[in-house]
Amino acid sequence: xxxxxxxxxxxxxxxxxxxxxxxxxxxxxxxxxxxxxxxxxxxxxxxxxxxxxxxxxxxxxxxxxxxxxxxxxxxxxxxxxxxxxxxxxxxxxxxxxxxxxxxxxxxxxxxxxxxxxxxxxxxxxxxxxxxxxxxxxxxxxxxxxxxxxxxxxxxxxxxxxxxxxxxxxxxxxxxxxxxxxxxxxxxxxxxxxxxxxxxxxxxxxxxxxxxxxxxxxxxxxxxxxxxxxxxxxxxxxxxxxxxxxxxxxxxxxxxxxxxxxxxxxxxxxxxxxxxxxxxxxxxxxxxxxxxxxxxxxxxxxxxxxxxxxxxxxxxxxxxxxxxxxxxxxxxxxxxxxxxxxxxxxxxxxxxxxxxxxxxxxxxxxxxxxxxxxxxxxxxxxxxxxxxxxxxxxxxxxxxxxxxxxxxxxxxxxxxxxxxxxxxxxxxxxxxxxxxxxxxxxxxxxxxxxxxxxxxxxxxxxxxxxxxxxxxxxxxxxxxxxxxxxxxxxxxxxxxxxxxxxxxxxxxxxxxxxxxxxxxxxxxxxxxxxxxxxxxxxxxxxxxxxxxxxxxxxxxxxxxxxxxxxxxxxxxxxxxxxxxxxxxxxxxxxxxxxxxxxxxxxxxxxxxxxxxxxxxxxxxxxxxxxxxxxxxxxxxxxxxxxxxxxxxxxxxxxxxxxxxxxxxxxxxxxxxxxxxxxxxxxxxxxxxxxxxxxxxxxx
Numbered sequence: 170x171x172x173x174x175x176x177x178x179x180x181x182x183x184x185x186x187x188x189x190x191x192x193x194x195x196x197x198x199x200x201x202x203x204x205x206x207x208x209x210x211x212x213x214x215x216x217x218x219x220x221x222x223x224x225x226x227x228x229x230x231x232x233x234x235x236x237x238x239x240x241x242x243x244x245x246x247x248x249x250x251x252x253x254x255x256x257x258x259x260x261x262x263x264x265x266x267x268x269x270x271x272x273x274x275x276x277x278x279x280x281x282x283x284x285x286x287x288x289x290x291x292x293x294x295x296x297x298x299x300x301x302x303x304x305x306x307x308x309x310x311x312x313x314x315x316x317x318x319x320x321x322x323x324x325x326x327x328x329x330x331x332x333x334x335x336x337x338x339x340x341x342x343x344x345x346x347x348x349x350x351x352x353x354x355x356x357x358x359x360x361x362x363x364x365x366x367x368x369x370x371x372x373x374x375x376x377x378x379x380x381x382x383x384x385x386x387x388x389x390x391x392x393x394x395x396x397x398x399x400x401x402x403x404x405x406x407x408x409x410x411x412x413x414x415x416x417x418x419x420x421x422x423x424x425x426x427x428x429x430x431x432x433x434x435x436x437x438x439x440x441x442x443x444x445x446x447x448x449x450x451x452x453x454x455x456x457x458x459x460x461x462x463x464x465x466x467x468x469x470x471x472x473x474x475x476x477x478x479x480x481x482x483x484x485x486x487x488x489x490x491x492x493x494x495x496x497x498x499x500x501x502x503x504x505x506x507x508x509x510x511x512x513x514x515x516x517x518x519x520x521x522x523x524x525x526x527x528x529x530x531x532x533x534x535x536x537x538x539x540x541x542x543x544x545x546x547x548x549x550x551x552x553x554x555x556x557x558x559x560x561x562x563x564x565x566x567x568x569x570x571x572x573x574x575x576x577x578x579x580x581x582x583x584x585x586x587x588x589x590x591x592x593x594x595x596x597x598x599x600x601x602x603x604x605x606x607x608x609x610x611x612x613x614x615x616x617x618x619x620x621x622x623x624x625x626x627x628x629x630x631x632x633x634x635x636x637x638x639x640x641x642x643x644x645x646x647x648x649x650x651x652x653x654x655x656x657x658x659x660x661x662x663x664x665x666x667x668x669x670x671x672x673x674x675x676x677x678x679x680x681x682x683x684x685x686x687x688x689x690x691x692x693x694x695x696x697x698x699x700x701x702x703x704x705x706x707x708x709x710x711x712x713x714x715x716x717x718x719x720x721x722x723x724x725x726x727x728x729x730x731x732x733x734x735x736x737x738x739x740x741x742x743x744x745x746x747x748x749x750x751x752x753x754x755x756x757x758x759x760x761x762x763x764x765x766x767x768x769x770x771x772x773x774x775x776x777x778x779x780x781x782x783x784x785x786x787x788x789x790x791x792x793x794x795x796x797x798x799x800x801x802x803x804x805x806x807x808x809x810x811x812x813x814x815x816x817x818x819x820x821x822x823x824x825x826x827x828x829x830x831x832x833x834x835x836x837x838x839x840x841x842x843x844x845x846x847x848x849x850x851x852x853x854x855x856x857x858x859x860x861x862x863x864x865x866x867x
Contacts, residue, residue: 172226175259176208179224183211186281190215198248207245213284220249221284222264227256236310243267253282261299265386276386292335292388298399300387305404307383312375325405326370326468327380328389329475330354334381335390343381348372362474364488366467389479397479405476406448419534419578422648423613424449426655427532430576430604430627433457437529442491442565447473449532451482460484461528463491492541495564496548527570533577535561554588563592566600569630574603581607581622581676587820590672596628597635597668597675603627604639604658607677610646624677627658639663640677674823682809687828690802693867694830701825703794706784709821710757710776711748718742733759733766733779737856742775751776756783756795758807761818765807767858769795781824789841796844797829799858800867830867840866 176194183192191212198205211222223245227238242254246267255264264278278293295301308324333354334341341350355367371377389397406421419427427449433439433456441450444462446469453460460483464470467488474486535558540546545560546553562577569575583589584605596602606625608614614623641654641663657663666680674680690697701707718730718740727741728750744750751757752773757780759766768780769792776782785791797803810823832840843866851861 172228175257176226179226179257180209183209183222183224183281187211187221187284188215191217191221191284193217198245205245205248207242210245210249210251220251222253222255222282223249223251224255224257227258235306239307239310253278261297261303263300263303278386292386294392295387295389295396298396298403301396301400302404304383304387308376308379311379311383323370323374323376323468324380325472325475327374327377328384329358329471329478330370330377331380331384332389332475332478333358335388341381343378343385351377358474361478362486364467364470364486365474366471366488369468369471394481401476401479405472406446419445419449420613421448421452423578423651424452424534426651427534427576427578427625428452428456429655430625430658431530431532431574432659433530438570439530439532440528440565440568441532441534442495442561442568443533443535444473444486445469445534447476447484447486449534450484451477451480453530453532454482454484458483462486463489463494465490492545492560492564495567496545526568527573528568529570529573531565531569531573531575531577533561533565533575535577537580551591555591556583556589559583559589559592563595566595566628566630569600569628571630573630575626575628575630577626577628578623579626581624584624584676585674585679585820587672587822593675594670594672596626597670599634601629601632602635602638602668602675603629604641604663605675605677606651606654606658607640607642608646608651609642609644609678612646613648613651635668637665637667638675640666640681642678642681679809683806683826683828686802686805686809689805690828690830693802696831697828698831699825700783700794700827700829703829703831704783704785704825706782707821707825708749708782708784709760710751710778710780710782711742712778713742713775729772729774730777731757731768731770731774731780732777733762737774744775748775749782750774751780751782751784753788754785754791756785756791756798757781758783758798758819758824760821760824764811764817764819765804765859767795767799767803769856769858771856781819781821783824787837789837792844793832793837793840794829795858796840796847796861796863797867798827799861800863802867803827803829804859 180192180194191214193210193212195206195208196210198207198210207223208226209224210220211224213219213221223242225238225242225245228234238256242256245251246254253264253266255262257263264281266276266278295304330351333339334350337354337357339350339354341347341354351372352367355365358365359367402421431439431453433453435457436459437457438459438461439450439453439457441453441460441462444450444464447462450460450462462470462473462484464473464486465488470486470488477484477486537556537558539557540553541549541555541557541560546555549555549560549563558579562579565575565577583592584607604627608623608625610622639658639661641657643650643654654663664677664681666677666684668675687697713730719742721727721729721738721741728744729737730740730742731737732740750773751770753769753771755770757768757770757776759768759779760781761779783794785794798807806827807819810819810826811817844863847861847863847866848856
C-alpha cells in the first residue's frame, strides 16, 4: 500500500473515533502558517482550537529516518501543546506522550486515547511483535546517541528486571533513587532461579535506564504468550544477537530436530552441557519437565532464565564449567550417589541447584575451535591435540545412563580426521552408534563460516558395540531435507553403513560413495581388490623448498619437478638418495588442490608432496590402472574420499582403499594397447589421464 493509501485508512479510523470535524489532514502550523505540517492532527474541540494528537507517517526504514520522524513529532507536541503524538506506518502504530519532567522520555500508550483521557495512563500489554521490535529500535537509537553501542546480552538481562517489575507490580522510578528497587527485583528472580547472577548486569547502567524508560508504559508480564513467543523466537533467537556481535549457536529449527532425535519419554532427565540461551532445552521441555542446562557464561545463563520465564518453561540451569564438573566428579567421587552439582561451585558452600550424575538423554551443541584446560587434557589422557568439542563429547558420554541416548552436533572433519580417531573408537566400541546425518551445506547455521560443515550423531548407551549405523547426507542444507533425514534415522530407513573400526572414517558421504562405486565395480568385474594389494608400494611425493626448485633449464643435469598444477617441463630439481622418483611404471594421483588428478609419467620425475606415488611392476600395468583411476568408476571412489571445505584434499592413507579390477597378464597387454590408442586420440603429451575419455575401455 502507498503512503497516501495508508494515510487515508488512518484518517478514516480517526474520524470514526473522534468525528470528522476534529480531524484535519496536513494542517499548516506555526509562524506564517507554514512552519510545521504534520500528516494528521486531531483536536479536542470541533472548532479545532486545541490540538490533541499529532500524527506523522514513517517508513521506519532506517535509524536515521526513525529518529528524525520521532523528533518531528516532538516538535509538533512542543509547538501545539498536544498531549499525544503518534508514528504510523502501513501495519504499525506507536502512540506516546512526552514525560513532563524530561522531554526526552517517551511514554507509550496502548491505543488511541479518548478525548479528555489522563495522559498518564498506566502500563499496558505489548500489542504486537512489531511494537516490540520498534521499542528495541528506540533503545538502540537512544543508546547510540549516548555512545553506548553494545546492547545485546546486557539488554536481555535489563529487560529481565523490567519483566520482574511488571510481574511483581513494582514501579521503578528510574529518575530517582532506584537501586533498592532493582536489588529487590534481583532477589525476587533468585527465589525462582538459584543460578541467577545479578552481578552480571550493572545497576548504574545507561542500558538499564533506557530499557525502563522506553518500556515504561508497557507490561511484559501481561503481554500475551503468543507475542512473548515471537519476541524470543523472532527477535532474540533470530538475528538480534548477530547484529550486536554475539553469535547465537543452535538455530531454533535445528534444536527442534535435535530434540526429536532424542526420542524423549515423559519423566526422562535431559542434560545440555553447553546450554547457552536455552533454546534446545526449551524444545525438550515440551516432552519432560526434567531438563538441566549447564552454561559457563553467567550473563548468557541469565538471558536463558529470562526467556524461560517469558515462555513459561521449567527446568534447572547451572552456571558452571561442565568439563570441570564432569572430570572432578569422575575422578573424586567415592560412590555413585555423588552428583555433578557437588562440583558446580565451591564445594559445600555452592548455591548451585542440585543436578544428578547421570541422565537419560543428553543433547550437545558444544563450543568449537578452542582447547580444554590442562587438567581436562590430563584426565582424558589423549594428548594435547584434543579439541574442546571432543572433550565435551567424551565427558558427556560418561554422564549417559544405561539405556540412554546422546545427540550431538560435531564438526564433520572429526568423522574422518586421524587425530580424532580416539573419540570415534570410543563411540563405536563402548556405545551403539545409531546414526549420522551429514550436513554438507551450512545454510541452517548462519553463525558458521560457510566453509565449515557439521554433522549430527546419535549414540545409544545400550546393546552391542556398533556394527553398522544409519547414514544420511543432506546436500541442500534445507530444513525440509533435515526433517526427512531425522525421520530416516529414527525409523532406520536410511542407508545402513557397516563400521570397519573406530579408527576408520565414519563420514556417510564417503562411505556411501565408496559403497556405490564398489557395487558398480563388483557388478562389472569378476575379480576386484583394494589398490594397496595390487600396487607394489604407495608413498607420498617429495617436499621441496623454493631454493631447491627452479625453472627448467638444463635437462642433462636436472630432473623435472612435477607440481600438481604445472606442466612437465616447467620446473626442475636435484635428486639425492632419499628423493622418491617416479617413472613409467608408476601412477601419480593428486592429493591436494586438484584431488583425483591422475598422471602417468613417461620418464623419471620428482613428484611434489601433493601427489601420491603408486608403484607397479610394469609400464603396461601402470598405464592400465592410471586409465582406470581416471575413468568414471575410479574417480567416483577417489572423489568420495575428498576432505576440506576451502582446499580439497585426499588423505594419503586412503588411496590404498580404492577398489580396482584384477587382470591377467594377457588382459593387461590388450587393455594397455587400447589405453594408448585413446591417449593418441587426445594427443596426450603431458600424460594427464584425467583429460582423456576412457569410457568403454573398462
